[in-house]
Amino acid sequence: MIDKRVGSVAEAVADIFDGATVMIGGFGEAGSPIELIHALIEQGATGLTVVNNNTGSGEVGLAALIKAGRVARMICSYPRSTNSTVFPDMYRSGQIELELVPQGTLAERIRAGGAGIPAFYTPTGVGTPLEEGLEKRNFDGRDYVMVRGLKADFTLIKGQVADSHGNIVYNKTARNYSPVMAMAATTTIVQATSVVEPGKIDPETVVTPGVFVRRVVEVPNPAQESVLIAAGVTFP
Amino acid sequence: MSEQRQGWTREQMAERCAFDIPNGSYVNLGIGIPELVADYVPxxxxxxxxxxxxxxxxxxxxxxxxxxxxxxxxxxxxVTLNPGAAFFHHADSFAMIRGGHIDVCVLGALQVAQNGDLANWSTGAPGAIPSVGGAMDLVAGVRTIYVITQHTTKDGTPKLVESCTFPLTGVGVVKRIYTDLAVVDAVGGHFQLVELSPGVDFDYVRERTAAPLLPIVQGD
Structure with missing residues (x-):
């Protein structure tokens, strides 16, 4: 029988290794798998390359992972967080590397990585500082830059409902990067507010099909980053 | 106190821009003054x-x-949802943008050049955290790019320039600029004045524009 459920967030992230590339779903706090990230901090893996749109807020979730010194390199589009000094301070003092990627290029690189496409051409960034080092080609009179598909060892995402086969439904704009990140990793781990038996999710509404998911863990009352920050919570 | 500002308020700039957006358009609004456009749809x-x-x-x-x-x-x-709303993932969202399915995008600016170049993501200052977000994708893919911005910075430095000194967001992408002083098109490599805000004259705008400004073309 196929059953991708695991008993705890600690068990779900136990095999993440030093130096791994980890994609983390979420746009700001929407869709951020905070409990999985906190489990990863406790697990201790370090020297990570992390892919996320941002760099976290306050000192919880992704910002806490960065603050703990576990992230060697961030690949993101908007590292300037309104509510965090963690990444900016570490970046300015040379403790963390940054690969800055336009948001749509980042999303498509992840999609391509998951879809078996090693590289593609995009008009985004042509004529700007972000074209530096990229191969250029003209199609039908317009210049494009070649960018590489992006893959990961692990993806951590948050869903609203998952079944034990790994099918996922999301909550509103918490979906953002998660469906493409789920495709792009060797091991995709989802925390879901509720985990149900196969057949309980209408197949017409499945957003991420279970083939892309390796592990499912139920986190019934996931924390919201803004609520934790307002309460003055820091992790660990 | 600096010199008293003449011309349109932020809200009036947004209202003037909203007037130009055709019925039925799919529209992406940038952060800041562009967000106000939604409040002034005719x-x-x-x-x-x-x-x-x-x-x-x-x-x-x-x-x-x-x-x-x-x-x-x-x-x-x-935010909230209007009837008929739809959710989708990031790659689909940027397929809408890059694929030319969004009709109009309204953005803020640090500088706009007379050939339509836009700089709006970084001043390139040392110690700044470079953050680009979706701006480069929007200008690469959306058919009509409008800019809403104050005509000059707080210290009076013109934002409409011959060529941008800040790092570019996109090359030759801006069609029309709505400032507190005027509506200006970037067309044929020049700034073309389209409309003056009430009480502002041509010379006042020209003095605050760091590139040649062609006067309003009188219709017949």
């Missing part, structure tokens, strides 16, 4: 708002203390 027009984090049919902000932290816009503020 009666009888329906626009559908796209927010690049993954929503079409974005509605206004919820009442204070209400809303869902997982229903937000690209500025990470809580």
């Amino acid at each position: 009666e009888g027009r329906e626009l559908i708002y796209h927010t690049e984090n993954g929503l079409l049919g974005m509605g206004p902000s919820p009442a204070e203390g209400e809303g869902d932290p997982e229903l937000i816009n690209a500025g990470k503020k809580k």
